Amino acid sequence: MRTASPDLLAPETWAALAAEHAERADRLTAGHRARRARGERHAIEDFLFEYYNTRPSLLRRWHPGAGVTLEPSAGGPAPHTAWRWYAEDADGRVGLDVEAFLTDRRDTVAFVHRLLSATASRPAFTGCFGLHEWAMVYRQERHRHELPLRLGQAGTDAVVEAHPIRCTHYDAFRFFTPAAAPLNREQPTRSTQPDLEQPGCLHASMDCHKWALKLGPAVPGDLALDCFELARDVRLLDMQAAPYDLTSYGEPAVAVETPAGKAEYVARQRALSARAAVLRARLVDVCAGLLRG
Numbered sequence: 001m002r003t004a005s006p007d008l009l010a011p012e013t014w015a016a017l018a019a020e021h022a023e024r025a026d027r028l029t030a031g032h033r034a035r036r037a038r039g040e041r042h043a044i045e046d047f048l049f050e051y052y053n054t055r056p057s058l059l060r061r062w063h064p065g066a067g068v069t070l071e072p073s074a075g076g077p078a079p080h081t082a083w084r085w086y087a088e089d090a091d092g093r094v095g096l097d098v099e100a101f102l103t104d105r106r107d108t109v110a111f112v113h114r115l116l117s118a119t120a121s122r123p124a125f126t127g128c129f130g131l132h133e134w135a136m137v138y139r140q141e142r143h144r145h146e147l148p149l150r151l152g153q154a155g156t157d158a159v160v161e162a163h164p165i166r167c168t169h170y171d172a173f174r175f176f177t178p179a180a181a182p183l184n185r186e187q188p189t190r191s192t193q194p195d196l197e198q199p200g201c202l203h204a205s206m207d208c209h210k211w212a213l214k215l216g217p218a219v220p221g222d223l224a225l226d227c228f229e230l231a232r233d234v235r236l237l238d239m240q241a242a243p244y245d246l247t248s249y250g251e252p253a254v255a256v257e258t259p260a261g262k263a264e265y266v267a268r269q270r271a272l273s274a275r276a277a278v279l280r281a282r283l284v285d286v287c288a289g290l291l292r293g
Contacts, residue, residue, distance in 0.1 A: 065096070065219060132172040140179075165184045
């Protein structure tokens with residue numbers, strides 16, 4: 001087993017950290033789990049679990065991160081010994097087997113490192129005003145969410161036609177309607193993703209959660225939940241600024257078709273981007289540490 005540093009956690013320390021992590025994760029996913037048990041849908045929050053394939057049971061599983069070793073307790077080694085990519089040494093200490101993890105995930109780690117480093121290197125652009133969500137319903141009678149449009153179809157189309165569309169995020173752009181796609185100033189593709197993503201983008205901020213999931217047990221538990229919590233907050237603004245009427249959820253609109261709405265959107269976008277910058281830097285450090293071996 002190969003680790004990156006000699007950090008060693010006593011059993012009472014890692015047990016407390018694991019319990020606190022599980023409690024926090026349960027709080028963050030309580031609404032989703034309750035709705036799922038009742039068979040209810042939620043247009044805002046379901047995205048975090050369905051699009052990102054987030055499983056609450058895995059989100060509550062605490063990982064110490066690469067380079068941290070867990071001392072055995074009186075009852076035996078840490079439960080991590082039964083989890084994928086962990087290994088136990090002769091003294092019963094458990095930690096992430098970085099070599100085994102990289103055997104399976106090196107290409108993923110290298111891609112995430114490249115993408116997030118490139119994203120962080122660019123200035124934040126905050127002039128998109130969340131119009132990607134409007135472009136996803138442009139001139140389309142059937143929509144992704146069973147919610148009414150605040151301005152109706154004609155009013156929504158008029159907003160799209162009155163504004164420049166400047167989306168740099170491929171995974172948002174690929175959901176544009178056929179009529180909206182040619183209106184975008186950029187034409188992102190999967191291959192150009194590392195060349196275009198920039199830190200002001202809401203979806204790039206939300207994707208910190210995606211990349212934390214991809215890096216799995218190499219990401220310390222607190223960082224993983226910080227990324228999920230950021231994604232939850234970003235998703236709320238993403239939908240408040242969308243053309244949908246969210247009054248059924250008790251959420252006010254950020255009316256980006258107005259000067260006041262644009263100003264609110266940009267202010268909140270910048271605050272979320274600042275949070276994402278800190279988490280993105282930590283994820284880059286995780287990747288760099290793994291690749292250094």
